[in-house]
Amino acid sequence: MRKITYAEALSEGLVQSMERDPSIFVTGIAVDYPSGIFGTTTEAYKRFGRARVFESPAMENALTGIAIGAAAMGKRPVLAHPRNDFMFLAFDQLINMAAKWKYMFNGNAGTVPFVSRAVIGKGWGQGATHSQSLQSVLAHFPGLTVLMPTLPEDAKALTIAALQHDGPVIILEHRTLYGTEGEVSEDFVPAPIGKARVVREGTDITVVGTSLMTLEAMRASEELERQGVSVEVVDLRSIRPLDEETILKSVAKTGHLIVADTSWELCGVSSEIAALVAEKGFKSLKAPVKRIALANCPAPVSFELEQAFYPKASTIAKAALATLGVAKSDLGLIDVEDNFKGPY
Amino acid sequence: MPKINKFRREELKVKIEFDSSEIDDGHLIELHKLLLKVRHAEENLASRYREQQMRTPTHFGTGQEAVAVGVCAALNDDDVIFSHHRCHNHYLAKGGKVYELAAELYGRADGCSGGRGGSVHLTDREKGIVATSAILGETPAVAAGAALSFQMDGLRNVSVTFFGEGAMDEGAIYEVFNFASLKGLPILFVCENNLYATESPLWVRQPQGTELCERAAAFKIPSFCIDGNDVAEVHAATTSIVEYLRAGNGPVFLECMTYRWREHVGPMFDHELNRTYRTQHEVEFWMDKCPVKRSAAKLLAKGIATQEQLEMWQATTDANIKDDIARAAIAPWPAVSTLFEHI
Ligand SMILES: Cc1ncc(C[n+]2csc(CCOP(=O)(O)OP(=O)(O)O)c2C)c(N)n1
Numbered sequence: 001m002r003k004i005t006y007a008e009a010l011s012e013g014l015v016q017s018m019e020r021d022p023s024i025f026v027t028g029i030a031v032d033y034p035s036g037i038f039g040t041t042t043e044a045y046k047r048f049g050r051a052r053v054f055e056s057p058a059m060e061n062a063l064t065g066i067a068i069g070a071a072a073m074g075k076r077p078v079l080a081h082p083r084n085d086f087m088f089l090a091f092d093q094l095i096n097m098a099a100k101w102k103y104m105f106n107g108n109a110g111t112v113p114f115v116s117r118a119v120i121g122k123g124w125g126q127g128a129t130h131s132q133s134l135q136s137v138l139a140h141f142p143g144l145t146v147l148m149p150t151l152p153e154d155a156k157a158l159t160i161a162a163l164q165h166d167g168p169v170i171i172l173e174h175r176t177l178y179g180t181e182g183e184v185s186e187d188f189v190p191a192p193i194g195k196a197r198v199v200r201e202g203t204d205i206t207v208v209g210t211s212l213m214t215l216e217a218m219r220a221s222e223e224l225e226r227q228g229v230s231v232e233v234v235d236l237r238s239i240r241p242l243d244e245e246t247i248l249k250s251v252a253k254t255g256h257l258i259v260a261d262t263s264w265e266l267c268g269v270s271s272e273i274a275a276l277v278a279e280k281g282f283k284s285l286k287a288p289v290k291r292i293a294l295a296n297c298p299a300p301v302s303f304e305l306e307q308a309f310y311p312k313a314s315t316i317a318k319a320a321l322a323t324l325g326v327a328k329s330d331l332g333l334i335d336v337e338d339n340f341k342g343p344y
Numbered sequence: 345m346p347k348i349n350k351f352r353r354e355e356l357k358v359k360i361e362f363d364s365s366e367i368d369d370g371h372l373i374e375l376h377k378l379l380l381k382v383r384h385a386e387e388n389l390a391s392r393y394r395e396q397q398m399r400t401p402t403h404f405g406t407g408q409e410a411v412a413v414g415v416c417a418a419l420n421d422d423d424v425i426f427s428h429h430r431c432h433n434h435y436l437a438k439g440g441k442v443y444e445l446a447a448e449l450y451g452r453a454d455g456c457s458g459g460r461g462g463s464v465h466l467t468d469r470e471k472g473i474v475a476t477s478a479i480l481g482e483t484p485a486v487a488a489g490a491a492l493s494f495q496m497d498g499l500r501n502v503s504v505t506f507f508g509e510g511a512m513d514e515g516a517i518y519e520v521f522n523f524a525s526l527k528g529l530p531i532l533f534v535c536e537n538n539l540y541a542t543e544s545p546l547w548v549r550q551p552q553g554t555e556l557c558e559r560a561a562a563f564k565i566p567s568f569c570i571d572g573n574d575v576a577e578v579h580a581a582t583t584s585i586v587e588y589l590r591a592g593n594g595p596v597f598l599e600c601m602t603y604r605w606r607e608h609v610g611p612m613f614d615h616e617l618n619r620t621y622r623t624q625h626e627v628e629f630w631m632d633k634c635p636v637k638r639s640a641a642k643l644l645a646k647g648i649a650t651q652e653q654l655e656m657w658q659a660t661t662d663a664n665i666k667d668d669i670a671r672a673a674i675a676p677w678p679a680v681s682t683l684f685e686h687i
Contacts, residue, residue: 025496051496057526062485062519069426069489069503072474075496077489092516096479097486106458107686109467109475142687 001183009152009184010040010117010173013159014078016188018048021076024163026053027063028080028117037080037117038178060086064093064116068101068168071112076163082344083130084118084172098168099143111166115159120174120211120262122310123340128298133263135210136272138170139240145169145193146239150214152182154237157191164190174212174262176340194241198250202232205256205320208247208273210236213260213292219313223334224320231320239269247273248281255286256323260316265293290319307338358593360566362584364576369648375417375575376639376649380661382409382436383636388665389432389446390611397673398449400462405433407573407605410635411536412437414578415504415598418586424472424490426483427506429464430536430604431476434506439471442665446672453678460678460686481514483507484533488520491529491595502589504532509599510541512556513549521563521595528594532585533560535597536572538604543621560597572600573635576642603630 018024031041032055045053056063067077081087101112121131139146149155162169200221207217214235221231232250251257257277259270270291295309312335321328386406393402412433427434448455449463457465464478477483487505494501511517524531539546557567571577585596607614615624643649
């Protein structure tokens with residue numbers, strides 16, 4: 001199968017969906033620029049023009065409300081935020097309105113299907129307000145669907161699924177993933193929403209990862225395999241709904257669990273998975289669950305501090321060895337260099 | 345009553361002109377009957393509300409009926425409205441059913457939102473009542489989204505959003521003004537200026553000399569301030585504005601000066617509770633400007649209706665409403681098994 005990048009996969013999922021569904025339109029800051037959201041909206045703009053792909057002023061809250069109103073009238077807006085941190089300004093509309101629309105009107109006001117794409121930043125001094133990872137705050141609220149595709153294949157397939165879903169969907173995309181390549185089908189096939197994916201099978205320990213941390217877990221597991229440790233990596237893909245079954249099944253098989261998330265620990269996705277396994281899979285556990293998350297401070301800018309702030313493959317590998325009680329050996333150079341490039 | 349400011353009216357390329365004396369007799373009667381429906385529904389609901397069986401914070405719109413009726417009577421079923429916490433008037437004026445409103449307040453399955461929404465979350469898609477929400481400044485954006493959709497589809501429908509002048513203190517509304525103006529959306533912003541937000545008078549919230557119309561006009565939105573207690577004035581203005589909107593000329597802002605009689609939330613009068621943020625004298629001054637009384641006086645003066653007719657319409661409306669509310673009070677509860685439906 002051909003290989004394309006994550007960015008190309010997102011773009012292809014969008015374009016193919018737009019071809020089939022004329023109610024889809026795209027808006028947000030700079031979506032009709034040549035660089036449109038890291039190149040992911042450029043092709044849609046070329047194909048469908050400004051009637052369906054148009055920039056909006058910086059107005060995150062109102063724009064989300066506008067997406068809701070348009071959706072209520074039968075449109076399927078795609079709303080893109082170049083950084084998910086800007087979405088804080090949209091929380092009123094996202095949470096008070098979109099998430100509850102179906103429920104509080106008892107289904108009588110129809111549905112508000114829209115997709116809000118938002119980018120998680122990291123590295124190159126993105127700092128405290130351009131690097132946050134909002135999945136747990138968003139997933140807290142019934143009524144929102146929160147997706148985090150990791151593999152290019154899922155970037156496309158989950159975009160397609162989101163654009164067919166009947167409620168509001170947030171897709172969080174990690175800036176670092178855009179350039180990653182993978183096999184992606186040319187077909188128009190949605191991925192199931194709410195299903196985790198076992199991206200690597202193993203028998204000794206389970207690592208449940210979100211977004212970029214799944215890739216870090218894959219890197220870690222390759223090295224660990226050389227050291228005789230077999231790791232099963234589960235990519236969460238969907239935070240709400242959460243695929244409890246796949247997680248519990250994997251832990252039942254390996255007896256050990258590490259959760260690696262792109263956000264902080266407290267009240268985070270990693271806490272949620274740990275709690276899930278404590279509640280429903282406790283008997284499978286042969287050792288305490290280990291959470292891997294951001295250092296417990298806002299993201300610093302300075303390169304030295306930034307390096308210490310983000311967990312990486314070696315962090316996961318070390319945690320896996322500790323959890324399994326295996327003596328530490330040299331992990332080699334498993335961490336990839338931070339490939340994030342400026343200026344944005 | 346502050347002076348009426350027909351702001352920017354003369355500067356428009358396409359004139360929006362209106363004269364309430366041109367409304368024909370039959371239409372005036374319809375407006376009056378609609379006023380009665382709204383007034384009597386609110387009055388009956390307010391007296392029932394005191395029984396503590398309607399467990400939902402309720403903002404009554406008594407005194408402000410002319411805005412809802414004047415505007416909604418100028419719309420078609422497929423024009424859409426959005427409203428805020430004080431939304432009963434708008435819901436009823438646009439065709440919402442008294443029974444479904446009352447059942448919603450009682451939390452019953454027959455409520456327009458199945459008893460899950462309450463007083464501030466009303467809907468009736470068939471009548472073009474899309475959504476209401478209590479968060480200030482929220483629905484204007486959603487209404488703009490509906491207008492955007494109409495525009496993209498080349499439809500001539502219009503979208504109307506009702507809000508209080510308190511929403512003009514929120515930032516979100518200025519984002520919406522900018523976008524609606526930028527895109528030339530077919531949306532009417534109806535600001536019901538009742539001079540208070542909860543218990544805060546305008547003067548503690550806005551710089552002295554503030555004209556809300558000027559704020560909207562700063563976004564190049566044609567803006568008018570009218571007497572919101574005169575149903576004919578509101579209706580004439582809206583009829584012209586809707587025509588202007590349908591022709592694709594872009595958004596309009598309509599400030600309607602009016603007054604709320606009852607407390608901010610709840611069925612009581614402030615003086616009953618010894619609240620001091622406004623005087624009983626001030627309330628009575630505005631009760632003299634009662635939209636229903638003014639409309640009735642006009643019908644009599646024009647010789648369109650007799651006193652007996654007026655009383656008969658009032659009596660039948662009231663009786664029907666009482667009946668609807670009584671039925672709603674004993675309608676079935678939603679089954680607990682439906683708790684997780686429609687997430
Ligand atoms: C965002 C937000 N902040 C505060 C409130 C609390 N609140 C409810 S109604 C109200 C005053 C509204 O005044 P106005 O918009 O003038 O409408 P009115 O009640 O006078 O009809 C306030 C502050 C709210 N609902 N939403």
